Amino acid sequence: MKAQKVKIDNIPAIIWGKESGKAYIHVHGKMSCKEYAENFAEIAEKNGYQTISFDLPEHGERKDGNYRCDIWNGIHDLTAIGNYTFSRWKEVSLYACSLGAYFSLHAYADRNFTKCLFQSPILDMEYLIRQMFTWFQVTEEKLFTEKEISTPVDLLHWDYYQYVINHPIEIWNLPTSILYGGKDNMQSEDVIQKFVEQHNCSLTISGNSEHPFMQERDFEIVRKWLEEFI
Structure with a gap:
């Protein structure tokens, strides 16, 4: 599929998919990078969306820098990506994974996303x-x-x-769907359920999946979840 490498406020990024008025911002988690968005972008494209993925600090093309992957730099970078995307696409949605979801909760609470998808989110x-x-x-x-x-x-x-x-996290009023692994040791099910109830989210639990969703059986679980909610 089409993948255009760009710099957004000096942040390495990729714009995936054929031209559209709708786009997803894709925020990866720890030990990942912007290129890992390809499978997501393929599903998004089938549903009429482009995808904008980028490297968080200390990830991908930014591994060798002195710019920490912390909450302050995360908020700064997500804000820059958000400004860029909302200025160029009519309709913007959000996908965020793990730490990327935590950064998103702090950076994007006042953004007008059409929908939000959180996979294995760090909510607390x-x-x-x-x-x-x-x-x-x-x-x-x-x-x-x-x-x-x-x-x-x-x-x-x-x-x-x-x-x-x-x-x-106190304010999150955006329509959000969550995929959570029942064997996730980073966040308890109680943490997830509390957030879901407070913020009226949709929740899908995969009972035998761990935080990374990296077992062979997990790929189909993630794909089906994305195809349902994207």
């Missing part, structure tokens, strides 16, 4: 950080003292943790 970052405290024997006091602590999952930052505590 405080919950995840506290899980990491338990997994890796880290305490709040230790993180305050050391400011940064490396773990096998991610680098814990005191400043990031404080932002998370002080900025819970």
Whole structure:
């Protein structure tokens, strides 16, 4: 399919699909990149949408930079991508995965998306950080003292943790469909269900799927979910 590489506010991006008045912003998660949007873009194109994917900080073409993949840079970059897309397409929707969903919740609450699709979303970052405290024997006091602590999952930052505590997700009034794996260890089902109830979302649970949805059986599950809700 057609894939045009561009720079949006110096952010490496790809515009997928044949010309249309409708587009999806595609926000990937950790350890991914803009090229991974191809399968999504193929389904979106069949439904009349183009797709704009881009590399988050420290991902894809931006791996070698000193620009951290944190909430502040995430909001900055998603805002730039949003400004670009809303200025060029009449109808804009959102797909976001994992950490990309968390950034989207902070950057896009006041955007007029037609619909939003969240796959394995991080909806409560405080919950995840506290899980990491338990997994890796880290305490709040230790993180305050050391400011940064490396773990096998991610680098814990005191400043990031404080932002998370002080900025819970309270406003999200956009039509949203969520795909969640029943074996996801990053967010509990209670966290997901609470968000769904508070914000009137549609929820699809794949009981045997883990957070990444990367087992062979998961590809068909994701495809069917996308084809239903895209």
